[in-house]
Amino acid sequence: MRRVIALTSAVCLALAVAACTGEPDADAPATPAPTSAAPAVLTMIRANSTCEHVGTTPAPVWVDDAGPGLPATQVRSAKGDVVAAIFGEPLRAAPRDDGRNNKILFIVGKPRNGEPLRVTATPAGGGAATTATQEANSGPGEIYPTIVDVPAPGCWHLDLSWAGNTDSMDLLYAP
Template sequence: MRSSHVMVAAILLLAAGCTKGETPAQESPSQAAATAGAPCEFRVVKGEPPQWARAGFQPDAMIHYASSRRGDMLAVLFGYPLFSPPMPDRGNKILWRSKLPLVPSDPLRIEARLDGVGTPVRITVDGGPGPSGIDLPSPGCWRLDLTWSSHADSIDLEYVGR
């Protein structure tokens, strides 16, 4: 009985210690999903893009695209599949479309990590979301953390070997 009181007291002290002082930053659901070790969530769709991303496409256009975790960015994959190393006769062309308002001339910044871990490959797309060639150094699932115009999201893209 006495040892159970000691155990309860110890648990209460530990719990109290966790609630005093600075509160640890809470991860949003999208940040938690984008943490290292999360499985690759690359999902390519072939079809008509969402209404907000259709500008410049013919009605009923059947294109390859992938959506970011929150759905705030669309990657139109003109160079599908994406290759690493890139093919000599075509690039890994991606058209980035933002659902959220853009600040003119703010760049799209990308930190890409193979399988979501390790040293990032940093890429800047000048002028913000738009057309780009995104070449990554090895095949696999790459987690791209995207920041643009005070927004942030992430997307997984798969690069295949050739």
């Protein structure tokens, strides 16, 4: 067993050294250079009730106030005043059987003023709404760590309201 580990370690070291030295392989795919230290924010729209991604934009500066360690998948709201950092990716219709939950960290760009966030989720094709409320009792920054469970998979339209502000976004829930 030690011989296998030693051999594996030697091969890995040789590959690492080879990758860092010599001329680049002309047939190797180019590695894109990072464009920003800030994570990209996925912008989504309601397009034929499919929750299509429309591209990426840099995260707004106020997202940095939420602290480090945000997941890479983030969704920006329609007006741009809310970013949803998706910790429970992929979001799944309830009940989840994988031991995880549908945690979404809503980061708002306008002050909470101590007021709760109200989330009303409606299936894009119509149907009964699901609601969630999260008190303004978390930090750092203007954040609302929330679990938003929905009863069926598909595209869900979320109406968000807090401290006299409103915005909306669409999120896709897998089966």
